Amino acid sequence: MIWLEFAIMQRALIACLLAGFLMGLIGVFVVRMRLSAIGYSMSHGAFAGAALGVATATNPLATGLLFASATAFLIGPIADKARLHADTITSIVFPLNMALAFVFLTLAPEVGLSSQVANVLWGSIISMTNSDLVYLVTLFAATLAIVYFVWKELFAIMFNRKLAEADGINTKPFIYLIIFLAGVVVTFSLKLVGGLLIYALLFNPASTVLQFSENMRKVIVYSPLVGMTTTVSGLVVSLFLDLPVGSCIVIVSTIVFAVALLLSPKRRRKEENDK
């Protein structure tokens, strides 16, 4: 394809593959550990941080990472210390992050939908730089290594946290690790998909694969593949229709999930059992 001759398109394609893989992989843990509300809140933390970066003309990646980490810290250890349920703290932190994001975007030097503001909101393939790719490749390698070394603990916690504790696994650090990893992966994928939509990419691939597979090892392999397929398909659709790439990726991944739900043998079995 002629697009691939252009550096921008090559970078966008590589970014789509890496971000799709990482979101699909981390999404499995987020969905299975029932951290969806936390992931949702943290995605918007990264969004607020990136907005602050745009407003203060600093690196949106750094500020996004800072906000995502702060949100992860608020929702994880502090919520535990304060004995607050994750849903309660999420209900407070999510609107706060959105409010901050819109305040920061309003304070941005070029108010309104300037290109930088639009990138933070909807994502952009043009904004992907070589440095962004280096970050994503590093994150890809680090995430794979972490998941490999702590797979056994994550596998047990995803089955049942209380049983994992009963068998001598200290589950809290692993839950915090996943919350933190989700925050970092979301932040580094933000430029591609945009802060308003990024969380969908965290949940859709894993939820799609979980409709079919009865083997967690297959889920962990197929979910990143679905993530990569949907991000690349979304990129192609956005190029053909000249629409924001983030929106196209999320629409494609939602359609894939809807089809999976329709075809899901698990859903059919459940319906038959309910009759």
Place this chain on the structure above:
Amino acid sequence: MHEDAIIKLEDVSTVYEGESRPAIKDINLDVKRNELVYVVGPNASGKTTLLENINGLLPPFRGKVSVFGLDVQSNGRKIRCQIGYVPQDFMVKPGEPYTSLDVVLMGLYGQIGFLHQPEEKDKKNAIEAMKLIGIEELAGRPVGKLSGGQQQKVMLARALAKNPKILLLDEPFSNLDPDSRGQIPSLITKLHKEKDLTTLIVTHDIHHMLDSCNRVVVVSDGRIMFDGTPEKALPLVENHPHTTSLEATHR
């Protein structure tokens, strides 16, 4: 502490979050090495709370719990690696992406330790535990597709796979079919003797008691109402209105 006491609860009271009434109150209990203790009592009397205080899943509001002479709150992980635990009414939803062997092998993960991967010998131990319970043919099947009784056997195999020093079983026979209900308690008693285990079994099925155990603890309204031999416990338990009705329901 008595030198043989492997489990010791001293003035233990536990209150669940958001509740004002303690689930157990001022419990004092010593369990010696190789004792097989049945814990009986009506629903919501504090039996499960007692077990979860022993393995440290639930911290006591007041008092102290020691296992192997170690404080459970500060040594919980180390202690739990040596305890085989079967929780009450544990049911896996259909469609869960785990096989029975996965679930049994997971029981060993705490012992295998951080950054270590399960080895072939761990898998062998898991299979051996499944053979012992008579469910090796279920190893590759998704656990959510098994019946309630089969799932309960998987949980028992999981508890045994780690070669525990203590067994804490919370209503482990409640979903078993009539045949298994005859076999599995006898098997647990046999393993208890052969492997020098210390075993606490929460149950409503009081008629297994006379054959197998040497001590019965009756819990009611969060307190220990009786602690003694099964012969003395049986009339007390059988005459208790809650226990009688629950036993009838289970049958």
